[in-house]
Amino acid sequence: xxxxxxxxxxxxxxxxxxxxxxxxxxxxxxxxxxxxxxxxxxxxxxxxxxxxxxxxxxxxxxxxxxxxxxxxxxxxxxxxxxxxxxxxxxxxxxxxxxxxxxxxxxxxxxxxxxxxxxxxxxxxxxxxxxxxxxxxxxxxxxxxxxxxxxxxxxxxxxxxxxxxxxxxxxxxxxxxxxxxxxxxxxxxxxxxxxxxxxxxxxxxxxxxxxxxxxxxxxxxxxxxxxxxxxxxxxxxxxxxxxxxxxxxxxxxxxxxxxxxxxxxxxxxxxxxxxxxxxxxxxxxxxxxxxxxxxxxxxxxxxxxxxxxxxxxxxxxxxxxxxxxxxxxxxxxxxxxxxxxxxxxxxxxxxxxxxxxxxxxxxxxxxxxxx
Numbered sequence: 001x002x003x004x005x006x007x008x009x010x011x012x013x014x015x016x017x018x019x020x021x022x023x024x025x026x027x028x029x030x031x032x033x034x035x036x037x038x039x040x041x042x043x044x045x046x047x048x049x050x051x052x053x054x055x056x057x058x059x060x061x062x063x064x065x066x067x068x069x070x071x072x073x074x075x076x077x078x079x080x081x082x083x084x085x086x087x088x089x090x091x092x093x094x095x096x097x098x099x100x101x102x103x104x105x106x107x108x109x110x111x112x113x114x115x116x117x118x119x120x121x122x123x124x125x126x127x128x129x130x131x132x133x134x135x136x137x138x139x140x141x142x143x144x145x146x147x148x149x150x151x152x153x154x155x156x157x158x159x160x161x162x163x164x165x166x167x168x169x170x171x172x173x174x175x176x177x178x179x180x181x182x183x184x185x186x187x188x189x190x191x192x193x194x195x196x197x198x199x200x201x202x203x204x205x206x207x208x209x210x211x212x213x214x215x216x217x218x219x220x221x222x223x224x225x226x227x228x229x230x231x232x233x234x235x236x237x238x239x240x241x242x243x244x245x246x247x248x249x250x251x252x253x254x255x256x257x258x259x260x261x262x263x264x265x266x267x268x269x270x271x272x273x274x275x276x277x278x279x280x281x282x283x284x285x286x287x288x289x290x291x292x293x294x295x296x297x298x299x300x301x302x303x304x305x306x307x308x309x310x311x312x313x314x315x316x317x318x319x320x321x322x323x324x325x326x327x328x329x330x331x332x333x334x335x336x337x338x339x340x341x342x343x344x345x346x347x348x349x350x351x352x353x354x355x356x357x358x359x360x361x362x363x364x365x366x367x368x369x370x
Contacts, residue, residue: 001035001037001064001065001066001067001068001090001091001092002037002062002063002064002066002089002090002091002092003037003042003060003061003062003063003064003089003090004060004061004063004087004088004089004090005042005057005059005060005061005087005088005090006059006060006085006086006087006088007079007082007083007084007085007086007087007088007102008084008085009057009059009060010042010057010079010088011076011079011080012214013044013055013057014033014044014072014075014076014079014080015076015080016046016053016055016207016210016211016235017033017044017046017053017055017072017076018072018073018076019053019203019206019207019210020046020047020048020051020052020053020207021033021046021047021048021072021073022048023073025048028112029069029112029116029117029118030047030048030049030118031071031072031073032069032070032071032072032111032112032117033045033046033069033070033072033075034046034067034068034069034114034117034119035067035068035069035070035090035098036066036067036114037060037062037064037065037066037067037090038062038065038066038067040058040060040062041056041057041058041060042056042057042060042062043055043056043057044056044057045117045119046072047117047118047119048203049118050201050203050239050240051201051203051204051207051237051238051239051240052119052120052236052237052238052239053207053235053236053237054235054236054237054238055234055235055236056234056235057234058234066092067114068092068098068111068112068113068114069111069112069113069114069116069117070098070109070110070111070112071109071110074109075100075109078100078105078107082102082103082105083103086102086103087102088100088101088102089101089102092111093108095113096110096111096112096113097109097110097111098110098111122224122227123224124222124223124224124227124229124238127193127194127195127196127222127223127224128194128220128221128222129189129193129194129195129220129221129222130218130219130220130221131172131187131189131218131219131221132217132218132219133212133215133216133217133218133219133232134212134216135172135187136187136208136212136219137209137212137213138185138187139159139161139172139174139185139186139187140159140174140205140208140209140212141209141334142174142183142185142334142361143159143174143175143176143183143184143185144159144176144202144205144206144209145183145330145331145334146176146177146178146181146182146183146330146363147159147176147178147202147205148176148177148178148179149178150178153179154242154244155199155242155244155245155246155247156176156177156178156179156246156247157201157202157242158176158199158200158201158202158204158205158242159174159175159176159199159200159205160174160175160176160197160198160199160246160249161173161174161195161197161198161199161200162195162197162198163189163192163193163195163197164186165192169188170188170189170190170191170192170193171186171187171188171189171360172186172187172189172193172195173185173186174186175246175249177247177249177252177364179366180324180327180365180366181324181327181330181331181363181364181365181366182249182252182253182363182364182365183331183361183362183363184249184253184361184362184363184364185358185360185361185362186360186361187360188360195221195223196223196225197246198223198228198241199241199242199244199246200228200239200241200242201239201240201241201242204237204239207237208230208237211230211232211235211237212232215232215233217232217233218232219231219232220232223241226240226241226243227239227240227241228241252350252364253352253362253364254343254345254349254350254351254352254364256345257343257344257345257349257351257352258343258345259315259316259317259319259343259344259345260314260315260316260341260342260343260344261290261295261313261314261315261341261342261343261344262313262314262315262339262340262341262342263295263311263313263314263339263340263342264311264338264339265332265335265337265338265339265340266338267311268311268332268340269329269332269333271297271309271311272286272297272325272328272329272332273329274307274309275297275298275299275307275308275309275325276299276307276325276326276329277307278299278300278301278304278305278306278307279299279301279304279325280304284299284300284301284325285299285322285323285324285325285368286298286299286322286323286324286325286328287299287300287320287321287322288319288320288321288322288323289320290313290315290317290318290319290320290321291315291318292315292316292317292318293312293313293314293315294310294311294312294313294315295310295311295312295313295315296308296309296310297309297310297311299325319344319346319347320347321344321346321347321351321367322367322368322369323351323365323367323368324365324368327365328365331353331363331365334355334361335355335357335358336355336357336358337355337356337357337358338356338357339356340353340355341353341354341355341356347367348367349367350364350365350366350367351364351365351367352364353365
């Protein structure tokens, strides 16, 4: 195998691979990437057995076709330190060596035979549909911060995707919750699709986000019972799904929250962030002391002190309620409008948060005691 590739193209591809490969793997081959030079393309594959990432680079000169595997992290570290825009030459110089040469740099990297690399080839043509990359990224970003980190409830450690219908319109709807907060968002589909409800794992979500941020176009989605496949531009992402039943989140959405609190979004975000600075981990409750058209925010930490700030708001009555400041900041940072709308019932009931600029997304936050 012998080929030449542009440094920027290779660095980008290897950068994506870092999000897939586990830092500490019991199988040495899983620390490696599979490199295949054939048919005028360079194909790079990374996997942790649950997630497979494949990226193709077409801007390449191949002198001898072939394939091998080498350490993903070492190769990425070398390539990113080579001057941008340089050509990098690769050559298999022996059964277990891959030579990398660029400018005046020369490296001989250990390699493992490509036949040992675990790859699966499954037919994903059963349920297939396309979605715009920006729409898919919106669903992921609006929900990913609400994913649970509790490993004992594995069915909450991902985003629940399913098809919904409203007034004969079809939507792809996403929901995530850690039982303290919940995010729900949906995007309109052109047609009804054949798509069974799935729970997409957290690691897959963050890898998919990094791919979508660099891409503007259509994404082809296809799934079989236990796996899902995303195809975009020159990349493929195949993931195992979480086996479990997502709770009935619809029944958790508050229906009787009649007290509407309307605040300028930027002011709210900055004020909560400032008063929460008293708490180092931002997990202390930020207390809302609400009176007519006024909100007093306060945080009190026994170890570090307290902070207070007042905001002019639209609100008709008196109410005291506390929330985890981190939860409020996570939600507020995802809103698109000029204002944030918080619908309240009483001190002990969950709040419903809406974005006036995005009617297709809502958030629910449980209050804190005290």
